[in-house]
Amino acid sequence: MLDALLDEVFPYLPAVALEGAKGVGKTATATQRAATVISLAVRGQREVLAADMDRIAVAEPPVLIDEWQLEPDVWDRVKIAVDEDRQGGRFILAGSAGLPPGARIHSGAGRIVSFHMRPLALSERAVAEPVVSLEALLRGEAGDVDGVSPLTLSDYVDEILRSGFPGFRDTPPRARNLELDSYLQRIVDRELPDAGVTIRRPNTMTAWLRAYAAATSTDAAYSVILDAATAGESDKPSRVTVGAYRDHLQRIFVLDPIPAWIPTFNPIKKLTKTPKHHLVDPALAARLVGVGREGLLQGDGDRVSRGTGTWLGALFESLAAQSVRVYAQAAGATTNHLRLANNEREIDLIVEGEDRRVVAMEVKLAPTVSDHDVRHLHWLRRELGERVADLVVLTTGNQAYRRRDGVAVVPLALLGP
Known part of the structure; x- marks a missing residue:
């Protein structure tokens, strides 16, 4: 069901976040719509992105940032990128809502639209x-x-x-x-x-x-x-x-x-x-x-x-x-x-x-x-x-x-x- 909804609205939304329990298919759903995939579960990709967060703003869109919560500053960088360019279909963030101890992020209200993924109906x-x-x-x-x-x-x-x-x-x-x-x-x-x-x-x-x-x-x-x-x-x-x-x-x-x-x-x-x-x-x-x-x-x-x-x-x-x-x-x-x-x-x-x-x-x-x-x-x-x-x-x-x-x-x- 979420696939159809994303196909309808993502071209008009600059950034979306797919939220839900592990195993519901967030990564698979997001990957089908991404031209660039950055997986922060891969240590090398995570280290490179942490060193140069601006990469996400110049990568070919749509950009999927998988397991984004492992580098919480990504959320705020996406928010800034959306403020600079509100063109639809730019970013997909996928991951759980659990953040590392002490991590803080801005709400993303008005910039990042969240969708709750559940197991298959x-x-x-x-x-x-x-x-x-x-x-x-x-x-x-x-x-x-x-x-x-x-x-x-x-x-x-x-x-x-x-x-x-x-x-x-x-x-x-x-x-x-x-x-x-x-x-x-x-x-x-x-x-x-x-x-x-x-x-x-x-x-x-x-x-x-x-x-x-x-x-x-x-x-x-x-x-x-x-x-x-x-x-x-x-x-x-x-x-x-x-x-x-x-x-x-x-x-x-x-x-x-x-x-x-x-x-x-x-x-x-x-x-x-x-x-x-x-x-x-x-x-x-x-x-x-x-x-x-x-x-x-x-x-x-x-x-x-x-x-x-x-x-x-x-x-x-x-x-x-x-x-x-x-x-x-x-x-x-x-x-x-x-x-x-x-x-x-x-x-x-x-x-x-x-x-x-x-x-x-x-x-x-x-x-x-x-x-x-x-x-x-x-x-x-x-x-x-x-x-x-x-x-x-x-x-x-x-x-x-x-x-x-x-x-x-x-x-x-x-x-x-």
Whole structure:
């Protein structure tokens, strides 16, 4: 999805930054659009650029500066170059958000436009042909929805475990599990320390990540997650320490929480402000909790949650959220969740377009949809009226259709940008 967006806007933007977790494909996406590639992961190229930062201003554009955060002054030099010449399509910066200790950069506001890259959405994995467009839903132009999905519940489990990281998808299951485990370990051993974070108790950090994963698709309090991570321990890390870890994990895009929806000119009272917890990819959550394919299909898996749903249901919702966020970004929309403080109402995903119209979505592991499943969607329509562009339930079923009450029932595999 980001490829199409970049093709549309990069010719008119002097500099763009591709941000996201390691392994989502930032370098591959940027390299396809670059005439000059400077990789700061290569010691020689990094040393040459550090000695003569002006090289980037005279190199043949578009200039890709990969792993730019290893030489943070590059950001400010690009900003200066843009001030001198605002011609479109000049610079692409790719890398993580983690900077070395003590590094400081200017915001780049008005000069460098940032794009968040996530793992592959379901439609990008070529497992089915999407026939329901999120952009059309946002415009209120989806009309009658129709289509048949070839995916079964078992196929969705496979997609959760294969992950959306391009480099992991074609690896056999046992080797892929080792790669995912190594990815998680590297976060604690390398990524956070490289970003200037001192981790005095790596085991506790790993336990907190495992507890956070078990809270996937919930808005469980951080104190509850900490208690789950340190159950039986008297010497617990402080909430300030854990809060710092959490902020850094989000800054390097390992955590990808969905913010609570607080609309402008909000007519709805008592909305919570607590984010809904998600890792950058549900495959990581599955590995942290330690439940494999057969266990997921049998309903296994511990959760840190007030809810009653299954662990597979939480992971399916995370897969749906990951895909919807990719489609929403392509449409210039934002993705949030809604819950009232008294737990009386809750909607899994609220996609809000630039015109403030919204598509409200529930995510259901079951293939069928009952009147009970759509009651919160109809409540929102009563509250917001014409501001609601469409109402959708995403399922694991095989048939897309529109209910008599107007709610679109869409198998997740059939939803696209």
